[in-house]
Amino acid sequence: MSVLIKNGRIITATDDYVADIFIDGEIIKAIGKNLNIPATQEIDASGMLIFPGGIDPHVHLDMPFMGTYSSDNYETGTRAALHGGTTTVIDFILQTQGKSLRSALNEWRSRAEGNAVGDYSFHMAVTDFNDETKKEIKEFIEQEGITSFKTFMAYKGALMIDDRQMIALMQEVKKQGGMVTVHATNGDIIDYLTAKHKSEGKLSPLYHYLSQPEVTEAEASSRFVDMAEYTGCPSYIVHMTCEGALNAVRDATRRNQKIFVETCIQYLVLDASLYENDFEGAKWVMSPPLREKKDQASLWAGINQGLVNVVATDHCPFKWEQKKLGEKDFSKIPNGHPAIEHRMELLYSEGVHKGKISLNKYVEVACTNPAKIFGMFPKKGTITIGSDADLVIFDPKAKHTISVDKHHMNVDYSSYEGWELTGKIKTVLLRGAVAIDNEKCLVEKGNGQFIKRNKVQGYI
Numbered sequence: 001m002s003v004l005i006k007n008g009r010i011i012t013a014t015d016d017y018v019a020d021i022f023i024d025g026e027i028i029k030a031i032g033k034n035l036n037i038p039a040t041q042e043i044d045a046s047g048m049l050i051f052p053g054g055i056d057p058h059v060h061l062d063m064p065f066m067g068t069y070s071s072d073n074y075e076t077g078t079r080a081a082l083h084g085g086t087t088t089v090i091d092f093i094l095q096t097q098g099k100s101l102r103s104a105l106n107e108w109r110s111r112a113e114g115n116a117v118g119d120y121s122f123h124m125a126v127t128d129f130n131d132e133t134k135k136e137i138k139e140f141i142e143q144e145g146i147t148s149f150k151t152f153m154a155y156k157g158a159l160m161i162d163d164r165q166m167i168a169l170m171q172e173v174k175k176q177g178g179m180v181t182v183h184a185t186n187g188d189i190i191d192y193l194t195a196k197h198k199s200e201g202k203l204s205p206l207y208h209y210l211s212q213p214e215v216t217e218a219e220a221s222s223r224f225v226d227m228a229e230y231t232g233c234p235s236y237i238v239h240m241t242c243e244g245a246l247n248a249v250r251d252a253t254r255r256n257q258k259i260f261v262e263t264c265i266q267y268l269v270l271d272a273s274l275y276e277n278d279f280e281g282a283k284w285v286m287s288p289p290l291r292e293k294k295d296q297a298s299l300w301a302g303i304n305q306g307l308v309n310v311v312a313t314d315h316c317p318f319k320w321e322q323k324k325l326g327e328k329d330f331s332k333i334p335n336g337h338p339a340i341e342h343r344m345e346l347l348y349s350e351g352v353h354k355g356k357i358s359l360n361k362y363v364e365v366a367c368t369n370p371a372k373i374f375g376m377f378p379k380k381g382t383i384t385i386g387s388d389a390d391l392v393i394f395d396p397k398a399k400h401t402i403s404v405d406k407h408h409m410n411v412d413y414s415s416y417e418g419w420e421l422t423g424k425i426k427t428v429l430l431r432g433a434v435a436i437d438n439e440k441c442l443v444e445k446g447n448g449q450f451i452k453r454n455k456v457q458g459y460i
């Protein structure tokens with residue numbers, strides 16, 4: 001199969017020009033003006049933008065969590081991602097405390113293999129770092145192409161590690177050429193506030209928000225940044241939500257320290273007023289919670305300042321029946337919200353269309369930086385000769401409305417119901433094959449490939 005895409009406006013993290021793209025098999029083979037190469041399929045992209053396939057480095061598919069499973073599996077989740085222009089996702093394997101990393105990897109592989117529609121990779125979440133786990137780090141990086149290790153400073157008793165384990169893990173990961181990523185919130189303070197609110201009979205979703213104030217994230221981020229400086233380990237903070245946490249990273253730049261920062265689309269466009277709607281607020285119960293307007297402003301500015309490097313989703317959907325597990329107690333509401341399908345269009349509409357970020361910045365944070373930071377560049381994350389032909393053909397003028405009736409995620413409500421967007425995905429190619437065309441998915445489950453990642457370079 002070969003494809004010739006004519007006259008699209010090609011946007012990368014650095015370029016913006018009109019040209020043709022010739023794809024042979026899975027790879028971009030030529031880019032130029034008026035290419036005259038015979039191809040099996042020709043696509044007219046006049047008036048359209050062409051972006052690299054989006055990369056969402058923070059998703060939870062089919063994940064056992066808080067007594068249930070996230071409702072999108074590899075098939076439904078990666079298909080919804082493709083509909084939304086995201087061609088590659090990185091999911092989190094969770095180690096069970098007391099068990100090996102390898103046994104968790106086997107479990108996650110059995111969920112993903114043969115089921116993924118789009119491409120995927122794994123981060124390995126280390127929830128129990130000990131002498132046995134330590135031996136597995138090198139193996140994961142060198143043999144499995146899994147080069148990033150997630151840690152939790154909260155969710156005590158299930159996922160959280162203490163600072164002793166964190167430092168030791170960072171030293172080992174640095175030695176072996178990987179990266180440590182972190183859910184940076186102070187688990188002890190959150191547990192204290194959660195118990196206090198419950199004992200006072202304060203049980204609605206609002207108290208999920210009030211149990212995780214900004215200080216819990218600012219303190220943990222600052223502590224993590226210091227541990228990263230001490231160990232020299234390449235480090236990445238996931239789902240950053242607030243000004244206080246961002247200031248910890250800003251401060252670190254004064255000593256020329258680089259910490260990679262991810263925020264998620266919801267923290268840029270939604271705020272904590274949504275928790276005031278009684279149990280309806282459960283739709284947005286996630287950790288960390290939504291914050292204030294001033295935090296949104298800090299995050300948008302942080303993107304333009306080069307402090308926030310990635311916009312992901314932390315896609316972790318639960319159906320309404322699952323959310324209702326916490327109807328009488330906010331601490332039992334499964335944490336997470338569905339967004340995998342909407343990241344690229346929301347970020348374009350709210351960011352580029354509304355003038356907050358440039359087109360190049362859009363591609364940088366949604367496609368290129370995730371590929372660079374997580375060792376997939378230039379195979380993924382850009383449009384150049386030799387790259388995988390993962391491409392999004394995007395109509396910047398088309399208007400549409402988000403609704404549960406139209407989305408492809410396996411969840412029975414939308415956290416963005418009725419949102420009117422400008423800019424719409426028209427066609428998505430994954431490794432040279434048209435995967436989505438005018439809202440139809442043309443590839444089957446099993447089409448998605450596992451992407452082995454390279455060692456981390458520690459800069460972008």
Ligand code: URP
Nearest residue numbers: 183286287314316335336
């Ligand atoms: O609420 C969230 N974020 N759920 C998924 C697990 C995590 O903390 O990322």
Ligand code: ZN
Nearest residue numbers: 183239287288
């Ligand atoms: Zn988290």
Ligand code: ZN
Nearest residue numbers: 058060314316
């Ligand atoms: Zn997460």
